[in-house]
């Protein structure tokens with residue numbers, strides 16, 4: 357099985373040394389896929405079985421297998437022995453190692469994983485889809501400042517700017533363990549940001565805690581936009597609260613992403 361745990365991305369000063377970011381090629385032969393599924397637990401196998409498209413199933417299985425393999429290296433457990441739980445809004449964590457922060461995202465032909473034993477992390481990867489009516493989504497999720505940046509950009513750069521903004525917001529809210537909410541426009545990121553930046557967050561936002569995080573785009577994935585967000589050293593992941601619930605439910609993530617639904621104008 358080739359590079360099942362994904363390719364370690366070089367830091368190039370983009371994120372702290374204790375943050376490991378891996379890119380997964382989310383396709384596999386039928387034999388490899390079957391072998392990977394043996395490492396997953398019953399609820400993960402059930403989820404895999406609920407994906408109607410083979411490509412979606414492969415992406416989920418390859419990413420989850422890679423995540424288990426990488427986390428096994430941190431914990432000293434066998435990949436199959438790791439027990440996942442979920443925070444109140446769905447962010448997975450390890451029952452026996454709740455202080456180890458990790459996050460995964462999958463889209464197009466790839467999965468993306470970030471892990472840190474020292475700080476909270478979130479990632480997002482999105483296949484840049486020419487069929488998505490991003491304008492309608494931008495109206496809902498971009499701050500006035502971000503909308504201006506998009507409008508002021510050259511026409512052929514606007515889609516890329518939108519996807520950068522989107523992936524940064526999603527990585528930030530995933531680092532917090534919150535996920536997408538109505539208030540995404542209260543977060544402002546800067547598309548031209550070079551070194552790790554902190555977002556600006558409007559007063560009273562449900563995402564106020566994002567102001568303490570930094571984000572950095574990952575530009576080396578052809579046809580995809582991607583971003584990693586991370587907290588300060590030793591900041592405890594906010595989601596490992598007593599309200600955590602066990603992993604269950606349908607293929608939730610694929611259903612909740614605005615970018616994977618038809619544009620609002622087409623609904």
Ligand SMILES: CC(C)(COP(=O)(O)OP(=O)(O)OC[C@H]1O[C@@H](n2cnc3c(N)ncnc32)[C@H](O)[C@@H]1OP(=O)(O)O)[C@@H](O)C(=O)NCCC(=O)NCCS
Nearest residue numbers: 445446447460461462480530533534535536609610612613
């Ligand atoms: C997290 C979320 C943004 C992911 O959206 P997406 O773009 O479709 O999916 P991605 O591929 O980027 O990420 C999926 C991964 O994020 C992780 N994840 C799920 N919920 C998360 C959360 N609240 N915070 C951080 N990460 C989360 C999981 O590892 C998931 O991987 P899996 O599908 O293999 O289990 C979206 O599912 C969301 O907003 N969830 C919150 C829903 C919520 O608030 N529910 C409340 C009632 S439970």
